Amino acid sequence: MQYLLMIYSQENRWNQMTDSERQQGVAAYQAYSEALTKAEALVGGNRLQHTNTATTVRLVDGKPQVLDGPYSDSKEQLAGYFLIDVPNLDAAIAWASRCPGAGHGIMEVRPVWTAPYNEPSAA
Structure with missing residues (x-):
């Protein structure tokens, strides 16, 4: 099953660190x-640019409303993610607890919802 491990941390912390x-x-x-790659659990992942580069889009009366900046203000921001494929939630939590992001922020573990689909019938 796939899980998204989302890393929330304070954006300005990186600039406050020594080299x-x-x-x-x-x-x-x-x-x-x-380690994720060696365990064949890594599907993908990336670090995200700062929230000042974010754009928020919503529909208002059927028309897109585009705003600069993040959707919400909070102490921690979504900084990056790992998409993993592991057997169960316990395994996903174990990987999240090993992530360096758990030491300087918050890790959110969320299962990926897969929509049911109809397989083509054999003709």
Whole structure:
């Protein structure tokens, strides 16, 4: 089953770190990604750009309303994610707890909903 591991952290924290701390952080995420890959659990993942690059879109009276910035203001922002494929929620939680993001922010684990579909009938 696929799970999305979402990393929430304070955006400005990176700028407050020393070069050594940044190098350690990058190495920790590389090691984590390599462990997911070796376990054949990694489907994908990315770090996101800062919230000041976000655009919010919603329909108002059937027309798109486009606003700059994130949807909500909060202490932590969605900073990145890993999409993993593991047997169950316990395995997803175990991977989330190993993520470096759990040490400097909050990890949200959410199962990916797969829509049922009709398989083509054999002719």
